[in-house]
Amino acid sequence: MYWQAAISWLAVFQLVGGSFLLPGDVRPSHYDLRVTYDLDPATNYSYYGVVDILLAANKPTSKIILHAKDFNITSESILISGQQNPPTAKSAIINSTYDFLTITLDRMLDTDVNYTVTIPFYGNLKQGLDGVYISSYVNRLTKVTEYLITTQFEAISARKGFPCFDEPMYKATYRITLGHHKQFTAVSNMPLKSRIEENVLEKYWPWQIVQQKFG
């Protein structure tokens, strides 16, 4: 408890310094997030995801800077689309001091038009209490340990779940697709729109690759 309090105090202090805040050159308006989780201790709770972020630049910039923490991205598969001849991503680097994911483009974004940035990512969930994390309980009847995946996205934890602009001023709408094994159930605080059996990540994470990891 004291430790947590000390950490948030430190974060507030550093934010005042300014360098932990995003530069504010681009603003997101919508996220289409697709993630498939493997709720299996044997495979270290692997997951694969893709996020499409609809965003616009407030001023000419050749960098898109957002948050990312504790997962890996495949920088060569980051794609900018949504306008004619969009820029291409030259590099994507995570700075773990600031949790910044800096995507450097080959040229400037035009201002005030919408681009879509597509970012594939993958990682392993941890047992913990923030971001997207593994929780467990012992079933009283069977005495078997059951696992669940849950989220805690209060500041500054959403960045541990997927690449995003993790500051309160960046309001946006979301469409979320959760992939999981048939034996589990996914619940959300918004109504279910549809359910399908295909791998929605196939274009970025073919089932052949996912299956190798998920076992």
Ligand SMILES: *[C@@H]1O[C@H](CO)[C@@H](O)[C@H](O)[C@H]1NC(C)=O
């Ligand atoms: C994933 O990222 C971590 C740092 O967050 C790094 O240590 C690790 O080597 C990366 N793994 C792969 C497979 O790229």
Ligand SMILES: *[C@@H]1O[C@H](CO)[C@@H](O)[C@H](O)[C@H]1NC(C)=O
């Ligand atoms: C993050 O960026 C800062 C400022 O450029 C630099 O001092 C620091 O070493 C970087 N941290 C990592 C982990 O790359």
Ligand SMILES: *[C@@H]1O[C@H](CO)[C@@H](O)[C@H](O)[C@H]1NC(C)=O
């Ligand atoms: C970008 O798309 C969002 C969501 O559809 C919309 O609200 C916004 O007005 C668009 N912005 C521009 C600059 O076209």
Ligand SMILES: *[C@@H]1O[C@H](CO)[C@@H](O)[C@H](O)[C@H]1NC(C)=O
């Ligand atoms: C499992 O994933 C966690 C989180 O990325 C990592 O810290 C740990 O080293 C992994 N363990 C194994 C056995 O790969």
